[in-house]
Amino acid sequence: MGSNKDIELIEDGKRMDGREFDELREITIKAGVLKRADGSAYLEWGKNKIMAAVYGPREMHPRHAQETRKAVVRARYNMAAFSVPDRKRPGPDRRSIEISKLVSEALEKVVFTEKYPRSVIDVFIEVLQASAGTRCGGLTAASVALADAGIPMSDLVASCASGKIEGQVVLDLGKNEDNYGQADVPVGYIPRSDDICLLQMDGNLTEEEYEEAMDMAIEACKEIHGIQREALRERYSTELKDENEKDLAEGV
Amino acid sequence: MSKDETKRELLLPGDEIEAEGLKPGKGVFKKDGKIYAAKLGIKNIRKGYVNVAAQSGRYDPSEGDKVIGTVSDIDASYWTVDVNAPFPAVLHVNDVPWRVDYGDTGSYIQVGDALLIKITDVDEQKRMQITIDEEGLRKLDVGQIIEIPPFQVPRVIGRGGSMISMLKKYTGCKIFVGQNGRIWIDGDLEGQYLAVKAIKMIEENAQAIGLTEAIESFLKKETGKDFDD
Numbered sequence: 001m002g003s004n005k006d007i008e009l010i011e012d013g014k015r016m017d018g019r020e021f022d023e024l025r026e027i028t029i030k031a032g033v034l035k036r037a038d039g040s041a042y043l044e045w046g047k048n049k050i051m052a053a054v055y056g057p058r059e060m061h062p063r064h065a066q067e068t069r070k071a072v073v074r075a076r077y078n079m080a081a082f083s084v085p086d087r088k089r090p091g092p093d094r095r096s097i098e099i100s101k102l103v104s105e106a107l108e109k110v111v112f113t114e115k116y117p118r119s120v121i122d123v124f125i126e127v128l129q130a131s132a133g134t135r136c137g138g139l140t141a142a143s144v145a146l147a148d149a150g151i152p153m154s155d156l157v158a159s160c161a162s163g164k165i166e167g168q169v170v171l172d173l174g175k176n177e178d179n180y181g182q183a184d185v186p187v188g189y190i191p192r193s194d195d196i197c198l199l200q201m202d203g204n205l206t207e208e209e210y211e212e213a214m215d216m217a218i219e220a221c222k223e224i225h226g227i228q229r230e231a232l233r234e235r236y237s238t239e240l241k242d243e244n245e246k247d248l249a250e251g252v
Numbered sequence: 253m254s255k256d257e258t259k260r261e262l263l264l265p266g267d268e269i270e271a272e273g274l275k276p277g278k279g280v281f282k283k284d285g286k287i288y289a290a291k292l293g294i295k296n297i298r299k300g301y302v303n304v305a306a307q308s309g310r311y312d313p314s315e316g317d318k319v320i321g322t323v324s325d326i327d328a329s330y331w332t333v334d335v336n337a338p339f340p341a342v343l344h345v346n347d348v349p350w351r352v353d354y355g356d357t358g359s360y361i362q363v364g365d366a367l368l369i370k371i372t373d374v375d376e377q378k379r380m381q382i383t384i385d386e387e388g389l390r391k392l393d394v395g396q397i398i399e400i401p402p403f404q405v406p407r408v409i410g411r412g413g414s415m416i417s418m419l420k421k422y423t424g425c426k427i428f429v430g431q432n433g434r435i436w437i438d439g440d441l442e443g444q445y446l447a448v449k450a451i452k453m454i455e456e457n458a459q460a461i462g463l464t465e466a467i468e469s470f471l472k473k474e475t476g477k478d479f480d481d
Contacts, residue, residue, distance in 0.1 A: 038308070038309065039309075117376065151291065154265065
């Protein structure tokens with residue numbers, strides 16, 4: 001949340017990248033991209049490129065971390081060394097440990113963990129290219145990967161950030177808006193039950209601004225939820241499989 | 253296969269299921285009197301229960317399943333068996349058809365041996381009790397084992413066992429499909445090779461409609477046999 005007087009974040013009622021105040025960057029999700037993982041998803045969100053993979057439920061190691069009555073959802077958020085303009089020093093740091101914990105807890109809200117006592121569901125989130133909003137992107141991709149892995153869950157988690165730039169509440173902050181804006185509010189949302197499973201705020205907002213930012217983020221999460229569902233439908237739709245059948249009938 | 257098969261309804265986690273007068277079965281959950289899908293899968297209704305048949309995921313052991321396990325460890329009075337579940341199962345000397353003296357487990361079953369097992373109980377902690385002391389269960393000394401994703405097991409077996417009996421008929425092999433996705437095949441080499449090829453085809457086209465017919469024509473062509481007349 002620095003300030004840089006040289007950068008105009010809003011010009012002629014539009015944002016730097018030409019978006020409206022309540023407009024998302026372009027999001028594409030593809031489910032089932034990794035063969036060895038039980039479930040996976042690849043997400044592109046503006047310039048963000050994120051890969052998520054799910055393994056499990058499987059035996060929890062270390063054993064002392066097992067929960068006798070439920071499975072543990074263990075997410076690991078990691079940024080590739082080449083994901084940012086300057087090299088990112090590899091390995092877990094303060095920020096990535098925080099995001100790992102956050103995502104784990106958000107996903108635990110939807111997964112029926114009591115079905116797999118003593119086990120662990122491993123979720124790996126690899127940020128290949130970062131440009132603001134990777135924690136939301138990571139969570140969004142991770143929940144698609146979980147569904148792809150056949151993990152029982154009550155809904156898909158959708159996530160999106162809103163914030164404030166130059167005194168204006170806006171949706172889905174871009175790189176410069178994040179760096180030079182006044183506030184950033186990532187939200188994780190469960191549409192079916194209308195619950196919030198992730199909420200943070202960096203910077204300052206008045207009560208009214210906060211309400212506006214929340215409404216904006218939740219609306220966007222509903223839209224993202226649709227994109228997530230579409231990605232899964234595309235992977236599993238019977239229409240696609242019907243084409244296989246034709247190949248099979250003709251080829252054999 | 254019937255025409256209804258073309259309208260297989262894909263459900264995603266959290267989807268509400270229209271289920272007037274139906275009870276929640278597998279792969280679903282109930283909240284505020286409504287039934288929702290708990291996992292990604294295809295809806296089916298059986299005996300008044302609405303279920304979601306998984307289209308992905310690992311093997312989840314349940315009581316009564318017959319599976320193929322491999323012995324991973326050996327102790328004085330039990331063997332540890334990997335059954336492709338999150339946790340290994342324990343095969344106690346009381347659950348084998350032989351009288352095994354304490355410390356003599358190794359002369360009956362060795363590490364690496366494959367067993368045809370029945371899961372007799374799964375408790376709340378997902379601890380399994382298994383046995384090979386029942387008719388049809390045994391140590392597998394010959395043949396080969398291949399693996400497919402466990403959720404595709406019903407496709408390899410087919411409706412009422414149609415697919416698997418056809419495979420056996422054409423290839424002349426003994427085949428056993430474990431619920432955990434491991435398949436044991438034994439017979440002459442050509443038959444085994446053909447069976448593996450056919451199963452791989454089923455795996456790749458698991459959702460195809462009219463799969464049994466397609467596999468049959470493949471087997472006919474490969475073997476030159478025809479059981480229709």
